[in-house]
Amino acid sequence: MSASWSTSLLTDMYELTMVDAALKSRTAERRSVFELFGRRLPDSRRFGVVAGTGRILEALQRFEFTPEDIDYLHKHKIVSDDAIDYFRDYRFTGDIWGYREGDVYFKHSPLMTVESTFAEACLLETVLLSILNHDCAVASAASRMTIAAHKRPCFDMGARRTHERAGVSAARASMIGGFAGTSNLEAGKRYGIRTIGTSAHSFTLLHDSEEAAFKAQIDSLGPGTTLLVDTYDIPEGVERAVAAARAAGAELGAVRIDSGDLVAQAFKVRGQLDRLGAKSTKITVTSDLDEYAIAALGAAPVDSYGVGTKLVTGSGIPTAALVYKLVERVGADGKMEGVAKASKSKSTIAGRKWAARVYDEEGYAAEERLYVGSYDEFSQVLQKEQDRGITITPRQRKMVSDGVIDEQWIGPEAVVRGAELHKEIRAKLPYAAWHLSEGEPAIETRVIELPSANPAK
Amino acid sequence: MSASWSTSLLTDMYELTMVDAALKSRTAERRSVFELFGRRLPDSRRFGVVAGTGRILEALQRFEFTPEDIDYLHKHKIVSDDAIDYFRDYRFTGDIWGYREGDVYFKHSPLMTVESTFAEACLLETVLLSILNHDCAVASAASRMTIAAHKRPCFDMGARRTHERAGVSAARASMIGGFAGTSNLEAGKRYGIRTIGTSAHSFTLLHDSEEAAFKAQIDSLGPGTTLLVDTYDIPEGVERAVAAARAAGAELGAVRIDSGDLVAQAFKVRGQLDRLGAKSTKITVTSDLDEYAIAALGAAPVDSYGVGTKLVTGSGIPTAALVYKLVERVGADGKMEGVAKASKSKSTIAGRKWAARVYDEEGYAAEERLYVGSYDEFSQVLQKEQDRGITITPRQRKMVSDGVIDEQWIGPEAVVRGAELHKEIRAKLPYAAWHLSEGEPAIETRVIELPSANPAK
Incomplete structure (x- = not known):
């Protein structure tokens, strides 16, 4: 029973062994900033839909090492005794910023930013990626389907075509993407979603x-x-x-x-x-x-659609291919420093990014901007742009402060709010976003370095 | 906590409303036979790999309606009070036959056969399909990868690319398909799988x-x-x-x-x-x-492979497209009768099928045979064929008898045994099975009606 209760072992082993090694090298406590983003949108996608944030926060509430988990780590010598002591007391005490569920995202949009010690942020990597990679893939497919369906309702009937627990999360994600209900009873019970059959x-x-x-x-x-x-x-x-x-x-x-x-x-x-x-x-x-x-079927006299396989498997793109990367950390000199890897085809952009979306005169989204630098400077730039008459809005919200979760982002209400937000935001995307064909993202992403940016070492 | 413990609501609503209606029409208690199979193998697959059976039996142990589940059904008026009384006491009391984990399957192979009242078998549909559709897709992809890797070990590193709970099951399924370990700690803890990182x-x-x-x-x-x-x-x-x-x-x-x-x-x-x-x-x-x-990479000096996305998403085929169909039931006359639907492109074959595999003189699998009829007659036919010098072996094992699960098919040992069986069985497939290219199934499926077959009404 407890096996399925805690979320801490839904994790790659290396997250724990890295923390173990970092504890020994005295780098585990270095302040760090990790960003969760996609290097590109998957083929054919004009935009991605953010879903799963609420599930992440719920998983965070249950991210602790139970006595059973500790026993397993100890018995199989996965990590040292010092690390086990650390895990026994582990609770996340940092900050998490995120795009709201229902918002859309583009190339490099930081869907989630985790600020904490290296050890605390490192341990969360796998479960954060699992949840967002799954839920965003399903919500993005759902949104394309509800675009294609115009106002006709779409219903999730995909439970049988995916992992039994993934089906529950897929139902939730599909609602954020515009679906009208699900056949999945657990999703009905857990998230208050309307069930149909x-x-x-x-x-x-x-x-x-x-x-x-x-x-x-x-x-x-x-x-x-x-x-x-x-x-x-x-x-x-x-x-x-x-x-x-x-x-x-x-x-x-x-x-x-x-x-x-x-x-x-x-x-x-x-x-x-x-x-x-x-x-x-x-x-x-x-x-x-x-x-x-x-x-x-748009011209056919059909009143509603029941969608299974293609919804829960992301309509050809079963995973959103999001990654989680260290972009800033305190160095030996005690100063915060941007970091990036240089690996061919997988390079990253150093420094914490603050996301904002620019809208044109007609109210349509025109550009995704990622400002590298401090929050204060980002706020000033935003203010200046607004003073110049430009409509520009920040995308991230602070969802966890010093380990305390802002409850507005979890529970059944978060699903309803995510669905409403998506409808609203999607309506303001340029026409290209509505194309089902493969092509470029609906809007460009521009990275702008502010003077306060922490340069890569 | 209990929300994630019981498996009974990991189910499409219509399974419950059908039982409700069948209770009213006094058909709920009719003896029924359901078969779980694929109408065809997905494109490019020469064979499918059976995985998930053990997880199904574990889910069956926890398939009960908790007070919380009952409250939900009652409060949302999903079904009538009579049906709720039925669900409150529900335990599966029938028989389940299945292909062993690690075995391979082809067109129409009955991976699982459920014999019970209609109501009991109907309620299991969604969760049975979810588990096998997911696990077989992953194990089938894993087997293709371990074929391609020859003797070099492959390791599962896919947790972050799929739903957080699906990742645990994917690790398990990959072991059956020939993988050597996983990065997923929960899979290590729950199934005793070797973890790496x-x-x-x-x-x-x-x-x-x-x-x-x-x-x-x-x-x-x-x-x-x-x-x-x-x-x-x-x-x-x-x-x-x-x-x-x-x-x-x-x-x-x-x-x-x-x-x-x-x-x-x-x-x-x-x-x-x-x-x-x-x-x-x-x-x-x-x-x-x-x-x-x-x-x-076969000719490159590589010692092992870590596989993520493509493993956990079934390498292009994220769901095995298996279905669960009523093939026989008692009619108004009290007699068992074969049933089949006639829907275009989705027709089914009436009658309970007993599966056997024929091997050629060199010991390679040559044909999958599905005998429609009684168990006794099937056994006699098998004996006769063996007397004629033909190597033919039955595929299904009785895994649940009168609701009692045969424990040899569950727990960590089942994973080890499934991996061994798959190695053994795959070695006896004809050469065509080893092709990675798209094509026909490695062996043909032949349906043979025995005199005792229950003809479709």
């Missing part, structure tokens, strides 16, 4: 006839339910479905189509429903949808 | 010089450790690394290269190490590897 072919096959199955479902869920009409023959299924609802005294809520050519089927079924007089009965479709299939 | 660029950057960082790591982990040599300049890094180990009185264990052209780097670094006399120092590489990159 129809029925499976097995339910029809269980009964002695399709009529009996439809009657059973309507007896239980009422005629407003959604009946699955493609177990045998769709036209017969539709006719039986409408009749079964009417026998219960009302028009059927909806039919679901889960196979075949969905565009053609939708037109046929809509026609049949209309001829039967069931004009209020809706059509939901669910077979292997992604943003392109949804876009192709 | 090197260090990150941040560790080097934390220190005032590369020399200081190398010294710190060796002071802590000994000269047998693996030093990361590409933070600044690789030739300088290698020289410093070797010197740092020698200063501690021994030859360096290994160097890690994490960027650039890995083939070229490996040759250069090997040459340099040899010139320095560090002939025993090994080389591990880790940058964005998949089975193709590993194959390309």
Whole structure:
């Protein structure tokens, strides 16, 4: 039970052995700044969607080494006894700044910045990356799908196509990306998300006839339910479905189509429903949808989409490829210093970055700016730009101060707020952001060094 | 805490509402057989690898509705009070047969067969699919990578590139696919898997010089450790690394290269190490590897591979696309009857299937046979074939009897046994199975109806 409770071992071993070595070399306590960002947006993505921040803060609440964890580390000699003493008392006491859930991000946007001792920040690396790499990938796919769906609601039905716990987080991330509900009950329970559902072919096959199955479902869920009409023959299924609802005294809520050519089927079924007089009965479709299939269904008489595989696997991009890098730390001389690695194809930009977004006269996002330097100077620059009439807003919020989590960023409310924010922010992206095709990020990222920047050593 | 303990709500809502409706229509208690299988192998896969069975049985042990779960269902009126009474007492009491972890599978192979009442089997659908769809995808990718790596060890370093809990399961699945260890500590703790690790660029950057960082790591982990040599300049890094180990009185264990052209780097670094006399120092590489990159490194002087993203995301196929279908159930007449849906492109084959694999004279797998019919008749056919000199072996084992789990299939030992079985079974696949290119399954699946088959109604 405790195995699944603490989050501290959801971690690469090297985070612990590095801390162990740094304790010995007396560098573990050096003030450090780590940034979490993507070197580029994955192919085809015009923007990324921030999701998972709330889950990170929840994981942070449970990031401690339980006696069972300590036993494991000790028994397998993963680290020295000194390090074990350190882990036993570990609690994060630093600051974390982050982009809000629902915001969008671009190349090098610092989605999260961790300021603390090296040891404290190092230990968090793996779990921070795991959560954001997963949740941002799903939310980004979800946002593309809800763009393609225009105002028609999309529902997450992907639980069965991904790891059982990832499915719960995917439901949460999909809501931030604009989805309207999920089939996942744990997500409903944990995050207060609206749950939805129809029925499976097995339910029809269980009964002695399709009529009996439809009657059973309507007896239980009422005629407003959604009946699955493609177990045998769709036209017969539709006719039986409408009749079964009417026998219960009302028009059927909806039919679901889960196979075949969905565009053609939708037109046929809509026609049949209309001829039967069931004009209020809706059509939901669910077979292997992604943003392109949804876009192709745009002109078809479909009322909602149930999305599985492609949502929970990030529609071709199952991980957001975000990294977590040390950009500043105190040196032997006691001064804060920017640091960067020079590795070919994986170089980083030294120094703490403060992110801001510039909007054009029409209110559309125009540029992502990363100012390298001190917070004070960043604030002054922002003020100056605003005084010049430029609309520019900072992206990060301080979410953890001296180890204390600001609770507005966690719990079910954070999901609702993230979904609202995303809607608002997405509406202000330039038109290029709405393209489903592969291409450049919707806006450019510009790195600006302020005089206070800590130069790389 | 209990939120993450029970597994019953890791489930699509419709499983519960179907049971609710079936309780009302008095079909919930009908004896049913569900099969879990893939309609086809995903593109490019010559075989699939079974993994996750042990996790399913562990999830089954915790598949119960806690008071908190019941409260949620009640408060949100997900189901009726009668159904809630049923869920409150729910424990699975049926039988489950399955392919062993480490076995391979092909088109329509019934990886798992659940025999119970409709209600009991229906409730398990989502969690069974989630676990197998994830774990089989990872194990299948792992097996392709270990084929490409020949005897060189592969290590899982993917935790940060997938959901934090999926990473633990991915480590487990990768071991079944032939990996030699993982960076994931929770996987080490929970499944007894060997954990490994090197260090990150941040560790080097934390220190005032590369020399200081190398010294710190060796002071802590000994000269047998693996030093990361590409933070600044690789030739300088290698020289410093070797010197740092020698200063501690021994030859360096290994160097890690994490960027650039890995083939070229490996040759250069090997040459340099040899010139320095560090002939025993090994080389591990880790940058964005998949089975193709590993194959390309086959001729390079590399000693081991650290694999991240592509492993945990199934190397292009993040979900195994397995489905769970009702194939037989008792009808109104009290007789067991095969059932199948006719939906275009998604039709199923009625009747319970017993799987067997035929081997040719040289001992290589030649055909996957699915016999539709009774167990007794299947056993007789097998005996007859064996009497004729044909090597044919049944694939499924009975893992749950009347709700009681056979414990040999769970816990850390199951992982070790799965890895051994996979090695053994993979060695007996025909040569086509070893192709990394896209193509047909390594062996054909043949469905054979026995006289005792329950025909579809």
